[in-house]
Amino acid sequence: MAKRTANSRNKKARKAKSERKPMKWALRWVGRVFLAGFALLMALVLLFSVINPPITHTIWSEYRRLGKVERDWVPLEQIAPVMARSVVAAEDANFCLHWGFDVNAIRAAIGEGSGRGASTLSQQVVKNVFLWQGRSWIRKALETAITPLVELTWSKRRIVEVYLNVAEMDEGVFGVAAAAEGYFGVTPDKLSAQQAARIAAVLPNPRERSASDPSPRLRKRAAAIMDGAATIAADGRADCFE
Numbered sequence: 001m002a003k004r005t006a007n008s009r010n011k012k013a014r015k016a017k018s019e020r021k022p023m024k025w026a027l028r029w030v031g032r033v034f035l036a037g038f039a040l041l042m043a044l045v046l047l048f049s050v051i052n053p054p055i056t057h058t059i060w061s062e063y064r065r066l067g068k069v070e071r072d073w074v075p076l077e078q079i080a081p082v083m084a085r086s087v088v089a090a091e092d093a094n095f096c097l098h099w100g101f102d103v104n105a106i107r108a109a110i111g112e113g114s115g116r117g118a119s120t121l122s123q124q125v126v127k128n129v130f131l132w133q134g135r136s137w138i139r140k141a142l143e144t145a146i147t148p149l150v151e152l153t154w155s156k157r158r159i160v161e162v163y164l165n166v167a168e169m170d171e172g173v174f175g176v177a178a179a180a181e182g183y184f185g186v187t188p189d190k191l192s193a194q195q196a197a198r199i200a201a202v203l204p205n206p207r208e209r210s211a212s213d214p215s216p217r218l219r220k221r222a223a224a225i226m227d228g229a230a231t232i233a234a235d236g237r238a239d240c241f242e
Contacts, residue, residue, distance in 0.1 A: 041130070041146065048129060049154045053166065057132045062172050072177040076161040076241075080191040082229060083176055084160050085238050086200040087167075089228030092121040095160075096240035100151040101144075123147050125159050128166045156240040169199055171207045183212040197222040197229065 052073050063069045076084065088095045094102050100122040119127075126146045131139050150159065169179035176199065180188045184195050191199070198211035201222040209218055232238045 042149065044130065045146070045149050045153055048162070049158060053129050053162065056128055056166055058128060058168060059166070059174055061133075062168070062174075066172045069172045069174060070178040070182065071165075071174040072181075073165050073175065074177045074188055076157055076164070079161075079164055079176055079188045080196060081242055082193045083188060083191050083196040083199070084164065084241060085229035085233055086193075086196040086225050087164065087203065088121065088160065088238065088241070089232055090197075090200040090203060090225045091124065093228060093232060093237065095121050096156060096237050100147040120147075121163055122151055122159055125163050125166070126150055129162060160241045167203060168206050169202060170210070173206075179211070183210075193226055193229065194222065197225040200225050 059069055059071065092102065094104070098120060100120060102118065102120050105120075106118045123143055126143050127133070127139070130146055131142055154162075165175040165177075168174050169176065170182055173179055173182055176188045176191075179199050180186050180191055180195070183199065184191070186195070195211070198214055198218070201214070201218050202209040202211050209215070211218075214222065233242075
């Protein structure tokens with residue numbers, strides 16, 4: 001009787017063990033996929049710290065939608081300093097003071113019941129280069145995870161440089177070089193403070209706003225950006241990328 005009981009227990013144990021094998025195999029492969037994905041991500045973050053991203057999801061999507069896009073990459077040294085100051089003033093005035101997340105802006109956005117205005121320049125670069133547009137918790141979670149990696153491995157100048165070259169600044173127009181030529185017929189190093197501010201002012205909605213034909217509201221926004229750009233230059237909040 002005892003022998004039968006022991007055999008029965010052994011059979012149940014073997015059965016339970018065999019049932020756990022597929023679960024262990026699945027978990028093992030999930031872990032491997034996760035590690036492979038993380039390694040690929042780290043490789044891309046490190047690579048793009050020195051190599052210019054050849055394409056982004058947004059550029060590819062716009063190319064498919066429009067049939068063409070305009071984009072010319074230029075180094076930060078060939079962009080008017082006031083252009084860099086203008087986008088920082090417009091999008092992330094405390095860019096030099098944070099490590100990727102503006103805690104005060106996030107708290108203010110939560111207090112207002114909205115995430116609008118809380119995204120830093122670093123987060124926008126991560127979204128533009130590594131992820132996709134649109135609102136979703138998955139994308140936001142990935143953005144939150146990748147942003148510290150970018151801040152750790154990229155300089156602030158590099159973040160500004162990449163942003164100025166991948167952001168959509170008119171419909172199907174990516175980067176400040178193509179925008180400066182399209183809007184004002186100048187190279188990016190010749191942009192005036194007013195022109196730079198107007199380009200920065202269209203960034204929240206470049207498909208419906210025009211820097212060369214600004215609405216009264218955009219003119220007012222550009223004037224505020226001009227003041228902001230001058231302020232961050234005077235108080236040292238532009239030192240990390242100039």
